[in-house]
Amino acid sequence: MPLRVLNLRWAGYVGAVGGTAFITAVLAPFQDRVNSTTVALAFLLVVLFVALFWGSRPALLASVLGMFCFNFFFLPPLYTLTVSHGENWVALIVFFTTALAVGQLSAHAKQRAEEAESRKREVESLYAQLQAAFDRESEAEAIKRSERLKSALLDAVTHDLRTPLTAIKASITTLIDEAREQTAESQPVELDAESRFDMLEVIDQESDRLNRFITDLIDLARIEAGELRLRLRWGAVDEIISTALSRAKSLTTNHHVKIAAEKELPVVRVDANAVSEVVYTLIDNAAKYSPPGSSIIIYARRGPDGMVTMAVEDEGTGIDRDMRERVFDKFFRATRDGDVATHQPSGTGMGLAIAKGIVEAHEGKIWIESGRNGKGARVVFTLPIGDDDGANHGQELLNHE
């Protein structure tokens, strides 16, 4: 409240009158004992304060009032507005001039200070607005980006579901057309036994592909939800590799597959099915992205810190350094997105994401290097050998069940 009163428009004039009246009231009883300089300075003080609080106009009023009170109450002859001595005239004029100057200068200074303050506040509020706008913008941008990502993922999934479906639908309608050949009114259909078998084979293979894709999707969803359950058993590394190799046999008919494993490999406590799935995925990728006739090498050796290191290397075009992390993202495909020249069908973009999920569930690591002589790609992963105490993370998961 007091501040509000100070801010009122007429408060300055009241202050000027009140201040002057107060000084007059305090000093008037002692008018014969105080000298005129003290009185003048006291009135100047009023002018100064009024100027500082309320600006130049109330200060002007305080100056005029001060001059009159100074003259009326303190300069002889007292209680008249006449001035007897020449020096008192000088005192009065000097007082008035000083009061005016003090009043105007300090009011001016105050105004400047206020302007500076308000400008500062203005800048601050502008800055705050700008900041808020930026925040909103980046939030909107983030939402937009995540929407775009979602729609890209959806596109990838629908493409992978629709492609086999297209081949199946086209094959089946071809077979149906042939079956109702007698009633068809348009072109005659001539499908020999070989073509018929061809169509059926496509349907069979593409159904498998759809099924594989859906299984991958479910695996990936499990890994992402942290629901991957590992069944840890003691097993031999070479058995895991040979299981994967025999599964991948049909994929590697055009490649030379070599195994470079250390002789004295320890047995490991892992989920053998899951790990062989990882090796299978890596062999599949190696066969897909390297030319026929080239070699695929599978490495296995004991690493430091109770780990076993395994790797699958190909002689393909390799993977660019800046894409070596991204290929583990789900639905990322080096072939489509990164333009690696190959006429092979591209994968589902899930294999490496699943492999990473399996390796990390075993508390291992997976990464990509260049192959020998900087050629091709080598996908390396590590697995802890594990112990019977079940210090392994996967074992803990099992215990929860």
Next chain:
Amino acid sequence: MVVDDEPQLIRVLRTGLKSRGYDVRGASDGEIGLETFSEWHPDLVITDLAMPNVDGLEFCRRLRAISQVPIIVLSAKGEEKTKVEALDIGADDFVTKPFGIDELLARVRASLRRANAPPISDETQVILDVGDFHVNLESREVKVRGREVHLTPKEFDLLIYFIKHSEKVLTHRTLLAAIWGSNYVEQNEYLRVFVGNLRKKIEPDATPRYIVTEPWIGYRFDPGS
């Protein structure tokens, strides 16, 4: 010729089309497609849109630069934008995946029919007699199934353009550029109004059978038997 990066689809289409007496060759991307095209000269090209190396769009563009061969685009729902671009570049028709072989064959037949039909030249021909439509270009008289129809000049231009491009998918953009000029290619509402009016005058029923809507793409004109 079938251009697709999916070997299985090429395999199926090759068998399906061969069983109807067509001679088929496959190509696994746009670049190989262009090579095959230059040495083999097929009567019709079927191409996928999403392919590595030279994609479907670029393939259509380069093919159009050297040939007027009919192009049918295979596209998936969700690829509308690319599909429209392909049609704008000069593809003749599209089939949405997954499709039955019958649908593809129908489009193939229509495209081949159009390609083999005698060209309608602007200068020499005064009478257009296509399907149910009989048009005198000089007197601007239009008869549909023998019934005379009165059209405004813009409706007349639109109908003539439709007739000259029968059975071809025409994008909104193509139609707007052809009838109103290249400054109006974004004004889809013009087209909607004029197609609506034209339909009221020529279509026998509420369900259009001559000017068929291709959702999100444009229109296809079927002149009738």
